[in-house]
Amino acid sequence: MFVVEARDLFKSYPRPDRKGETFNAVDGVSLTIETGEIFGILGPNGAGKTTTLEMLEGLTDIGSGEAIVAGLDVKTEPYKVKQRIGVQLQANEYFDQLSLRELLRLFTALYGRAEAPETLLGLVNLLEKANAKPAKLSGGQKQRFSIACALVNEPQVLFLDEPTTGLDPQAKRNIWDLIRALNAKGMTIVLTTHNMEEAESLCGRIAIMDHGKIIAQGTPQELILQHAPEPPAAPLHGNLEDVFLHLTGAALRE
Amino acid sequence: MNPTLVMTRTFLRLFSRDRQAIFFSLFFPLIFMTVFGLAGSRADDPMKVGIVDNADNALSHRFVATLSANPLFEVHEGDEAALREQVIAGDLRLALILPAGFEDNGTPSALTLLVDAAQVRELGLIMPVLEQALVDVERELRNTTSLFSLTVEDVKARSQSYLSFVVPGLLAFTLMTLSIGGSGFNIVEYRRKGILKRLFVTPIQPKHFIGGLVLSRTIICMTQLTVLVAVAVVLLRVEVAGSFASLYVVGILGTALFLSIGFCLGSLAKTQAAIMAIGNLVTFPQVFLSGIFYPIDTLPDLIQPVAQLLPLSFVATGLREIIVNGAAIGDILPTLAGLIVWAIVALGLAIRLFVWKEVAS
Numbered sequence: 001m002f003v004v005e006a007r008d009l010f011k012s013y014p015r016p017d018r019k020g021e022t023f024n025a026v027d028g029v030s031l032t033i034e035t036g037e038i039f040g041i042l043g044p045n046g047a048g049k050t051t052t053l054e055m056l057e058g059l060t061d062i063g064s065g066e067a068i069v070a071g072l073d074v075k076t077e078p079y080k081v082k083q084r085i086g087v088q089l090q091a092n093e094y095f096d097q098l099s100l101r102e103l104l105r106l107f108t109a110l111y112g113r114a115e116a117p118e119t120l121l122g123l124v125n126l127l128e129k130a131n132a133k134p135a136k137l138s139g140g141q142k143q144r145f146s147i148a149c150a151l152v153n154e155p156q157v158l159f160l161d162e163p164t165t166g167l168d169p170q171a172k173r174n175i176w177d178l179i180r181a182l183n184a185k186g187m188t189i190v191l192t193t194h195n196m197e198e199a200e201s202l203c204g205r206i207a208i209m210d211h212g213k214i215i216a217q218g219t220p221q222e223l224i225l226q227h228a229p230e231p232p233a234a235p236l237h238g239n240l241e242d243v244f245l246h247l248t249g250a251a252l253r254e
Numbered sequence: 255m256n257p258t259l260v261m262t263r264t265f266l267r268l269f270s271r272d273r274q275a276i277f278f279s280l281f282f283p284l285i286f287m288t289v290f291g292l293a294g295s296r297a298d299d300p301m302k303v304g305i306v307d308n309a310d311n312a313l314s315h316r317f318v319a320t321l322s323a324n325p326l327f328e329v330h331e332g333d334e335a336a337l338r339e340q341v342i343a344g345d346l347r348l349a350l351i352l353p354a355g356f357e358d359n360g361t362p363s364a365l366t367l368l369v370d371a372a373q374v375r376e377l378g379l380i381m382p383v384l385e386q387a388l389v390d391v392e393r394e395l396r397n398t399t400s401l402f403s404l405t406v407e408d409v410k411a412r413s414q415s416y417l418s419f420v421v422p423g424l425l426a427f428t429l430m431t432l433s434i435g436g437s438g439f440n441i442v443e444y445r446r447k448g449i450l451k452r453l454f455v456t457p458i459q460p461k462h463f464i465g466g467l468v469l470s471r472t473i474i475c476m477t478q479l480t481v482l483v484a485v486a487v488v489l490l491r492v493e494v495a496g497s498f499a500s501l502y503v504v505g506i507l508g509t510a511l512f513l514s515i516g517f518c519l520g521s522l523a524k525t526q527a528a529i530m531a532i533g534n535l536v537t538f539p540q541v542f543l544s545g546i547f548y549p550i551d552t553l554p555d556l557i558q559p560v561a562q563l564l565p566l567s568f569v570a571t572g573l574r575e576i577i578v579n580g581a582a583i584g585d586i587l588p589t590l591a592g593l594i595v596w597a598i599v600a601l602g603l604a605i606r607l608f609v610w611k612e613v614a615s
Contacts, residue, residue, distance in 0.1 A: 059454060079457045087455040093447035095264070097271040109260040110456040149452075 140171025261466025
């Protein structure tokens, strides 16, 4: 059963450097995500990962193409889709003057629900911070809090945009454990990352994006078998980072 | 709970915790009003005038006494050179020189007035008073009685104190800053920080967000209006001649108008610095031109017609007509019409300019 089905997604924006011209930030993306899997989207900065996610989440208008998420057409029923999914954004800013408890209560109320904030805070290990303001949290705590905010509606699919970027190894592993625990309870998880170790250890399947297109898709093992560079007269070697660099090139991105 | 009400509650809670906003919106006008209230109760300072009495006779003494008895003047006697210095230094408004031949000898005596030419306007006000003093002395000497007498009777139709003029102006000013700040400034901040985007991850719709913002700001503005009017009436003894209901009608319309203007500005400005600049550009001239602190008819004739058409002018005029002149809603229909036209224009522009999907940027 597919929980996300996207066909030929396109999104164009005006070029920042040349007036009057547009470029395709997302250039014909098709993907399917099965219920219960952890699906990773990899790609250099500017590859179109976030725009793809935001179209699936109903945050950005779909330029053209189709997206069915949690059984609903995102184009025609974006608000119903939002009701069924959880989203963690890259930037995590909240109203400064509200405590974690109040913010969770706000988000819960906006879904028309009434779960106790304490349950969610307990789930992400932030119970003792219930009365703190978000500005007082460390990087890892902030990420855990933003995942808690994405869980207020018990979503069918959880979208995480670079959940571990900028975290120290301990905080990173803590987030991985949380993602695995949520997935073990049956939640489908879609995440973007730059971290190859993360993709390899968490994701069941991976799509690699560059220049708005998906250039490779499969399980980590499949990708390594198909794309890892093979030096002549040497046994097959390499890891997922080699695959990534081989496919997207070693040139520095923005 | 309805998402609009959830947002309303949230915005009210945010405002209640924003000490800076509360200080500037609530305490600033309150302090301002109180200062004006206290300053207004003091009588005007008398005008300092100098007299050089070169005649030094009974007639000149009587003239000086008549002038000194007038509460408008504070009379200083001295020699010409000294008084001339004081007029130049600005310590005296003017100096009057009574010639040596200042006596009742059938020929008119020529009095000289030393004055700074830059104060010609005041001269027009002073001359009749001086002439009156001269006429009084003359009548007394000639034993004639005046043909006419003028008695002043205060009909007390309305209090014309500066305080009662400035209170409606301050109310309008407060509504403007609270509304434009609440919509424009907040939207720019929420968008820049990504808070708007985070909110729109949830199934909340634009109408809920806007509805909550409008409702919460209207509650804040009406609370503010009530507090300020209460202080003015109870502590400063300002009389509200019209009904409180009409006061709230104009207040709510004004809030709607300024909120819409705020939404327009918030859509145009992409950064906090930009909204500060654009906000000041829109509010500053209105504070000076809309008859908040001084009546519009003290402005140059060319500017007056334009000043009268400013949004803040309509709100201030409406409130002033109700408070000072006891106007009912039916009496200020042209003002209300101007207010409503502005509100419709601003709302239409706000809807056009506000790009919802740009919350993501």
